[in-house]
Amino acid sequence: MFKLFVTHMKKSETRTILRSGIAENPYYKWEVLALLWFAFFLNQADRQVFNVVLPLIRADLHLTDAQIGFIAMLFNLTLALFVPISGYIGDRFSKKWIIVSSILLWSSATMLTGLSTGILMFILFRSTATGLGEALFGPANYSTIADYHGEDTRASAMSIHQTSYYFGVIVSGFLAGYIGDRWGWRSAFFIFGAVGVLHGLLIMRRLRDKKNSPPMADAKGRKSESISFLEAMRALFKVPTAIILTIGFSGLIFVITGYLTWTPTFLHEKFSMNLADAGLNSMLYTHIAAFVGILLAGRLSDILAAKRRSFRILLQACGLLFAVPFIVAMGICSELWMVYLGLFGFGFGRAFFDANTYPVLYDVIPQKYHSSAAGVMLMVGFGVGSLAPWILGQLSPVIGFSLGISLLSIIWIACSLLLILGYKITYLRDYQKAHFNNCNYEQS
Numbered sequence: 001m002f003k004l005f006v007t008h009m010k011k012s013e014t015r016t017i018l019r020s021g022i023a024e025n026p027y028y029k030w031e032v033l034a035l036l037w038f039a040f041f042l043n044q045a046d047r048q049v050f051n052v053v054l055p056l057i058r059a060d061l062h063l064t065d066a067q068i069g070f071i072a073m074l075f076n077l078t079l080a081l082f083v084p085i086s087g088y089i090g091d092r093f094s095k096k097w098i099i100v101s102s103i104l105l106w107s108s109a110t111m112l113t114g115l116s117t118g119i120l121m122f123i124l125f126r127s128t129a130t131g132l133g134e135a136l137f138g139p140a141n142y143s144t145i146a147d148y149h150g151e152d153t154r155a156s157a158m159s160i161h162q163t164s165y166y167f168g169v170i171v172s173g174f175l176a177g178y179i180g181d182r183w184g185w186r187s188a189f190f191i192f193g194a195v196g197v198l199h200g201l202l203i204m205r206r207l208r209d210k211k212n213s214p215p216m217a218d219a220k221g222r223k224s225e226s227i228s229f230l231e232a233m234r235a236l237f238k239v240p241t242a243i244i245l246t247i248g249f250s251g252l253i254f255v256i257t258g259y260l261t262w263t264p265t266f267l268h269e270k271f272s273m274n275l276a277d278a279g280l281n282s283m284l285y286t287h288i289a290a291f292v293g294i295l296l297a298g299r300l301s302d303i304l305a306a307k308r309r310s311f312r313i314l315l316q317a318c319g320l321l322f323a324v325p326f327i328v329a330m331g332i333c334s335e336l337w338m339v340y341l342g343l344f345g346f347g348f349g350r351a352f353f354d355a356n357t358y359p360v361l362y363d364v365i366p367q368k369y370h371s372s373a374a375g376v377m378l379m380v381g382f383g384v385g386s387l388a389p390w391i392l393g394q395l396s397p398v399i400g401f402s403l404g405i406s407l408l409s410i411i412w413i414a415c416s417l418l419l420i421l422g423y424k425i426t427y428l429r430d431y432q433k434a435h436f437n438n439c440n441y442e443q444s
Contacts, residue, residue, distance in 0.1 A: 028208075029148035033157055035203055036141055037164040039103055042196045043134055044168030045176075046110045049192050050075075050126060051261050052176040052279035053185035055268055060185065061118060069393025071122050072261050076386030078131030079138075080379045084233065087139035087375015091368065095140040095147075100204045102140070106133025107196025114189030138378050142358050143371040147210035155305070155312070155359040159298025162354050166287035166294075166347075169260070170280070177264075177279030235369035236376040241313070241430040244422035245360050246377045248316065251415035252353055253385030255327070255408045259286075259346075261389040263330075266401040271336055285340045286347030293319075293351030301356050309363055310427035312356045317419035319352025320412040331406030364430035 025031075050057075050072070058068055090098055109129035116122045142158070149157040172192065179188040236242045268278040297315060304311035323346050330342025358374065365373040392404045 029157075032148050032207065033145060033161060035207055036099075036145060037161055038199060039099065039137070039203060040141065040161060041164040041168040041171075042103070042192070042199055043106070043137060044165045045172035046106060046130065046192050046196060047075075047134070048169045048172040048260065048283070049110070049176040049188050050113075052173055052264050052275065053180040053188055054261075054265055055275060056180050056185040061116075063119060065393040065396050066390070067119055069261070069390035071119065071127055072257070072389035073386045074123055074127035075131045076257060076382045076389075078128055079135045080381075080383030080386060082132055082135035083138055083378040083382065084372070084375040086136045087372040087378070088233075089136075090140040090143055090371030090375070094209050095144045095371070096203075096207045096209050098136055098140040099144070099207065100200055102133045102136035103196060103200035103203060104133075105136065106130045107193045107200060109133055109193075110189050110196065111193030114186040114193070135378075139371040139375040142374050144207075144210065146358065146362055146370055153302075154362070155298045155301040155355060158358050159294045159301075159355045162294050162298075162351075163291050165354075166291045169283045170287045172279075173264070173283035174276060174280040177274070177276035181275050233372070233376060235365060236373040239364050239430050239434075240426040241364045241422050242361060242373065242377070244418055244426065245313070245316075245357070245364075246380050248320075248353070248415040248419050249357060249377055249381040250384035251411045252320070252350065253381040254388045255411055256350070257382075257385040258388035258392050258408055259405065262392050262396075262401055263343075263405070266405065267339075270402070281340070282343070285343040289344040289347035290351040290354070293348040294355045297352040297355035301359060305359070308428075309431045310423050312360045312363065313419050313427055314423040316353040316356050316360070317416040317423065319349045320416040320419070321349075322352070323349025324409045324412055327409040327412065328406045331402050331404070331408075360427075364427070364434050366434050 054068060057063065058065075086098065086102075106129075109125050109132075113122065113125040113130065116125060145157055145161055146154060176188040176192070179191060236246065263282040264275075264278045267273050267282050268275065271278075273281065297319070301312050301315055304315070326342045326345030326349065328342070330339050330346060333339050333342060361373060361377060362370055388408075392401065395404045
């Protein structure tokens with residue numbers, strides 16, 4: 001009897017230790033990745049629903065292209081304004097509860113978007129509430145992955161995580177169009193939002209903050225040092241490589257936001273596709289290519305970085321340059337197979353940037369600022385990118401979507417040249433400074 005009691009106490013103690021994070025299952029970091037993979041899948045799916053059913057919304061509520069672009073612009077501006085605050089909070093408080101709160105907020109707002117009857121309700125539910133929820137998610141999400149995955153698996157883990165984005169836009173592109181054609185655009189928002197709420201409850205049950213990562217106590221039980229808001233904001237802007245990365249990221253988001261918003265409508269109108277086909281085809285070829293590309297790029301990045309850290313940012317530059325002719329092709333070609341080829345090459349090239357965005361940032365930023373720096377980068381990127389849907393909407397009556405999409409290639413040429421400059425001059429120096437600061441932080 002006594003032995004049974006002792007055995008029971010040891011099992012109870014073990015469960016308590018595991019829940020508290022004192023002893024961790026070595027495979028738990030992959031469970032974390034899986035949980036956040038599906039959360040990011042829903043994040044991108046909820047975002048893409050609006051773009052796919054856009055023609056139905058426009059016809060039902062009699063909105064102009066400029067008004068549609070304005071709604072999309074405000075959504076991205078909301079992301080831009082709140083994401084640095086989210087990053088700062090992520091370096092001070094529990095990332096788990098930030099992630100849970102964000103998923104429940106954006107999923108609930110997505111459901112409410114289905115009740116919209118005019119542009120003001122879209123601004124309230126879509127642009128503001130959904131944008132705020134997604135802004136809270138980003139920095140804490142990526143920082144949590146970085147907490148659980150060290151330099152040996154970080155780029156690979158980030159690449160696997162990024163595939164959820166590709167699956168999200170492909171699946172939502174087809175399903176949202178199918179649901180919209182069958183049951184109306186409102187049903188698409190209701191269904192996708194409800195699934196998100198359920199996953200938020202699962203995250204609440206399974207996710208834990210990583211022991212010893214800021215703001216948790218260190219191995220000796222001491223709390224990490226407090227970070228002021230201004231200090232967190234300055235963490236990115238005083239690092240040249242981080243500034244270069246942020247400019248490149250802004251160019252990436254500008255082109256991608258314009259593409260995601262208007263390409264389903266472009267195919268629907270130019271090639272007379274129904275919504276399900278336009279939603280699927282506009283996303284399928286790009287994101288299948290990106291899925292293949294990012295797994296290759298992530299592994300290649302980890303291998304090359306072991307020899308020279310700055311190869312990460314060079315891979316980003318090469319990816320953008322590779323995609324340039326394909327962006328032109330997907331905009332101006334009149335043959336559908338050529339447009340699909342353009343979409344495929346565009347997706348494959350951008351994957352090399354995606355796979356290295358956060359590994360590059362975390363290479364040159366001290367660990368205690370990871371979440372804050374990600375927030376600032378996302379703020380600038382989505383602030384610039386938010387203008388793309390509105391600008392293309394304004395230009396569509398003048399030059400058309402075909403030429404407008406093709407002209408986006410100029411932005412990626414400029415960004416790739418800037419990234420090469422970072423590879424040549426700033427990267428290794430900034431990496432060494434960040435590594436020195438991390439060592440000092442761990443020893444303090």
